Amino acid sequence: MTTQILITGFGGQGILFSGKFLAYKAMMEGSQVSWLPSYGPEMRGGTASCSVIVSDSAVGSPIVTRPDVLIAMNLPSLDRYESAVVPGGIIIADSTLIERGVNRADVRAFRIPATQMAADEGITTLANMIIVGKLIRECDAISYDNLDEALAKVVSARHKEMLDLNRRAIDVGYQYEG
Secondary structure (H helix, E strand, O other): OEEEEEEEEEOOOOHHHHHHHHHHHHHHOOOEEEEEEEEOOOOOOOEEEEEEEEEOOOOOOOOOOOOOEEEEOOHHHHHHHHHHOOOOOEEEEEOOOOOOOOOOOOOEEEEEOHHHHHHHHOOHHHHHHHHHHHHHHHOOOOOOOOHHHHHHHHOOHHHOOHHHHHHHHHHHHHHOOO
């Protein structure tokens, strides 16, 4: 089984961090993994994307052109990549920042107001991890078990206070019923 995940949005939304977390989590579960970040020259506000491939066999190429799962954290990302998702795939969109719905009927689409939820929870910088929680709930490639171990791998020691906040954000997204 191979699952190709494409996470997209603006720089500063935690796109690369989300992908790194998913890659570590899958690797800790024994999967073969590829993580390929991509971002524009701007540090904040430019385009950012991250390709993550989770497989039970060796990953031949890190390039994701036909994602099984698309996370779109802004409208330009949904506009650009919606048509690339495989039929039967999953699209998760941040409905706080993306007013329109998904135009395809052949995918499972989830609109989650992650940016607003993060603000409501007092964790404004963690909308990305709220969406990761929703992905974990809806996609079998990554389990909900042992989240803390994977978070400890990607949250730096100097930001250890973020461990519990990231875990809380994942839980908020995982529990979202939309």
